[in-house]
Amino acid sequence: MSRKKTEQEYRKTFAFHFFRWLNGEKDPYLGEVEMKPQEPYKETEEEVKARIREKNMISRRLYGVAKSKEMKGLERFYKAASIIFCCILIYLLLFTVSYLPPVGTADRPVNNEVPQRYIENGLQETGAVNIVSGMILDYRAFDTLGESHVLFVATVTVLILLRLDKKKKNDGEISIEEAEANDRIYEPKNDAILQMAAFVLVPIIIIFGIYVILNGHLGPGGGFSGGAIIGAGLILYLNAFGFQKTERFFTEKTYKWISFGSLSFYCIAKSYSFFTGANHLHNIIPKGTPGAILSSGLILPLNIAVGLVVACTMYAFYAMFRKGGF
């Protein structure tokens, strides 16, 4: 036999599967992707009649007021008035813009002594090469703390609004939450193409996010953008592999502890820094040499804390809108 491999060995190779796919002998979706067909929607004649009657009744009740002449006139007046109002608003804003100093010149009132101070002394006072980073995480750090708390409070509120309770109704009919959970069963799972793409892309995306966070004080980037990138990677992983895989490392408890730890670390570290700064005490946090990765005092750890909060928040938003929980 001229073949180097036996039939059994050849069946295991990539080439065998590839040529089978090329010749159309095997559909990669059949038997791989779990897809449950929805039952076709059927209704009897009586149900159709009842549906039409109900629809007419609702529209008579709801639009009984709207069909009258006065309401129609009022609606038309409202539309015209709002268009006119918007045009006046745009005109006023354009009028103001036309009297503003020209864009791009240095002697505008925005370019006063505050940015001058940030640019001329920022490197010495904060140790950050990126002046924006030094500004938002050192001079205006309480502002950024507030932003992180806004994100956290938004997640908590969305969780309150969208949380699905596990309790069942007694009278046998399914609740809205259960109906939505049933709807999710029909989503395609184990998509080979998506899983392969996620297998390659997710590590790269997450590493890039970590790079952006760690370089926040040296170049463009920082906690917010890097956290958003990591969150996007986590969402891609979740889409490809499903909730069961992500629940192994990310649950509600993980979210709680990461957010709590990051926010309280931020709060304590920055409080210490502001306390020593305001009372002219000696600050034990070293500034380091500007340009090195371990430099600029508290900015790097604060960037990491903010990035963790943002990544968790992005993932939590997605998980809650998709499933109503983690």
Added chain:
Amino acid sequence: MGANLFVNYGEAVAAVLFGIGFGNLLLQKNLIKKIIGLNIMDSAVYLFLAEKGYIIGRTAPIVTGGVQSVEAYINPIPSGLVLTGIVVSVSVSALMLSLTIRLYRRYHTLDLDQISLMIKKEEET
């Protein structure tokens, strides 16, 4: 009209976008479209702030080569303010979308007029 309308074309575009977003808020009945209108207004504000901080011929505020004079960099403050705005708008969008989902579950429609009529009917009975 002043003389600088066409010089400040970026700010003019921001003003027009703001008006379009506000018109969306007033005219659309669909709640999702209203939220999109609010997001257009957000973007207009970011564009306006970015135009405010820009100075022709200067680079981004990242110290390169030890140059630390004001003449070399653009204004860093509007950049920081845009960052704040983006974060707040993300949170507000998520909050509004989740409220919309709750309304849809209760009333099975996204039309604000229908929802308010249903609420009025519920109050009467």
